[in-house]
Amino acid sequence: MATPAPPELAQVWHWLSQVPDPEIPAISLTDLGIIRDVQWQGDTLVVTVTPTYSGCPATTVINLDIEAALRSHGVEKLRLERRLSPPWTTDWITAEGRDKLRAYGIAPPVDGTAADGRLAGRIARLAGTSNLVIACPHCGSTATERVSQFGSTPCKASWRCTACLEPFDYFKCI
Amino acid sequence: MTGAAVAVDQAAYFDWLCRMGDNCLILGHRVSEWCGHSPVLEEDIALANTALDLIGQTQLWLGLAGEVEGKGRTADRLAYFRDAAQFRNVLLVERPNGDFGTTLMRQFLFDAWHMEMLRALQRSADPRVAEIAAKAAKEVAYHLERSADLVIRLGDGTEESHARMQKALDALYPYTGEMFLADAVDQAMAEAGIAPDPADLRAAWDRTVGQVMAEATLRLPDGSFQHRGGKTGRHTEALGFILADMQFLQRAYPGGVW
Ligand SMILES: [Zn+2]
Numbered sequence A: 001m002a003t004p005a006p007p008e009l010a011q012v013w014h015w016l017s018q019v020p021d022p023e024i025p026a027i028s029l030t031d032l033g034i035i036r037d038v039q040w041q042g043d044t045l046v047v048t049v050t051p052t053y054s055g056c057p058a059t060t061v062i063n064l065d066i067e068a069a070l071r072s073h074g075v076e077k078l079r080l081e082r083r084l085s086p087p088w089t090t091d092w093i094t095a096e097g098r099d100k101l102r103a104y105g106i107a108p109p110v111d112g113t114a115a116d117g118r119l120a121g122r123i124a125r126l127a128g129t130s131n132l133v134i135a136c137p138h139c140g141s142t143a144t145e146r147v148s149q150f151g152s153t154p155c156k157a158s159w160r161c162t163a164c165l166e167p168f169d170y171f172k173c174i
Numbered sequence B: 001m002t003g004a005a006v007a008v009d010q011a012a013y014f015d016w017l018c019r020m021g022d023n024c025l026i027l028g029h030r031v032s033e034w035c036g037h038s039p040v041l042e043e044d045i046a047l048a049n050t051a052l053d054l055i056g057q058t059q060l061w062l063g064l065a066g067e068v069e070g071k072g073r074t075a076d077r078l079a080y081f082r083d084a085a086q087f088r089n090v091l092l093v094e095r096p097n098g099d100f101g102t103t104l105m106r107q108f109l110f111d112a113w114h115m116e117m118l119r120a121l122q123r124s125a126d127p128r129v130a131e132i133a134a135k136a137a138k139e140v141a142y143h144l145e146r147s148a149d150l151v152i153r154l155g156d157g158t159e160e161s162h163a164r165m166q167k168a169l170d171a172l173y174p175y176t177g178e179m180f181l182a183d184a185v186d187q188a189m190a191e192a193g194i195a196p197d198p199a200d201l202r203a204a205w206d207r208t209v210g211q212v213m214a215e216a217t218l219r220l221p222d223g224s225f226q227h228r229g230g231k232t233g234r235h236t237e238a239l240g241f242i243l244a245d246m247q248f249l250q251r252a253y254p255g256g257v258w
Helices: A009-016 A058-072 A095-104 A122-126 B010-032 B041-069 B075-080 B100-121 B127-155 B159-175 B184-192 B198-215 B237-252
Strands: A035-041 A044-049 A078-082 A144-148 A156-161 A167-171
Touching (some): A009 A035, A009 A044, A009 A058, A044 A058, A058 A078, A144 B041, B010 B041, B010 B075, B010 B100, B010 B237, B041 B075, B041 B100, B041 B127, B075 B237, B100 B127, B100 B198, B127 B198
Antiparallel strands (some): A035 A044, A144 A156, A156 A167
């Protein structure tokens, strides 16, 4: 009896693009850019995932969700691998993912604005003259200000809009 | 990937990895003690996120330590089943939280060192170390930015906040020297190209701390007396209380899982 051909990798990528991020279900794991590689090693499908933050509590759930999704599509032999390097960056969030974030009420990251551990930009920020412009995801106004660079999940900062007065999450750069 | 390419005494390497992991673990635990107790919600969230990053980094460092040791000990096993004398964190991170200002001062003094260390470790001869450092450095950059901001705001704040920050600095500064003291373990790591000589991090740390304290209008103590011992397992009584809290469940119900 002939065994059915294993699914094409493009098919697997498509399945993974349907798996929502457990903390921000508006975007998928592929939108987030954390699936680094998918390949067949013999008859085993190997999916390589990189964590967003070292301590992100969603990591375990993400692995379970990947496994459940692929098994539901008939993949039986499956292995998940963790890859740390190169470290995940918000630059890998897809254009489509950024649109979905905005529609969901989260301001997408402004590339190239991650903290770098040097203190040069701090004085400007303290003086309120930061050139980081974040548009309010609710009304589009750029009259916004940072409340805290830490937010409801490790990947987000807390901002507020001084035009519509709504608070919102900003997906901060890393 | 194996570490075989880097010729180094494996016992010293294990010890050094425990130092990295235990600094993150003990500080992460200390900071997590604030959860639900911070002065304002945003700070509660920021502290909890900082603790989470540090615990995540602990898993990476202690995970590698277990791998290098080669006796099948996992990060959890190392965190929950060692006694105080086997912990290798610097004394600074086990200092009690004190008030909010003391916690922030301890964080800043550590973050400024941590950032320099992680920057140097990205050039480690062991790619496993370099990749953990590259990952952690991105997170620690945010920790440092925040702790520096708050030390300045509170130092250059009200009379009350200024006095508290000066007191915190005076109390904690004598615990900072240990971060830059090299012993045989550090020398072995430096010779193997795995880690920098800790003394080499001092100049950059002095610069960062000096700049921030000047803006915070705080006076640096003379620093002639410095505590030491944590890196070799000689801890203050504070660590025992942390471990009693942190390890209780695994000690009472070994192997218990969620
Ligand atoms: Zn708005």
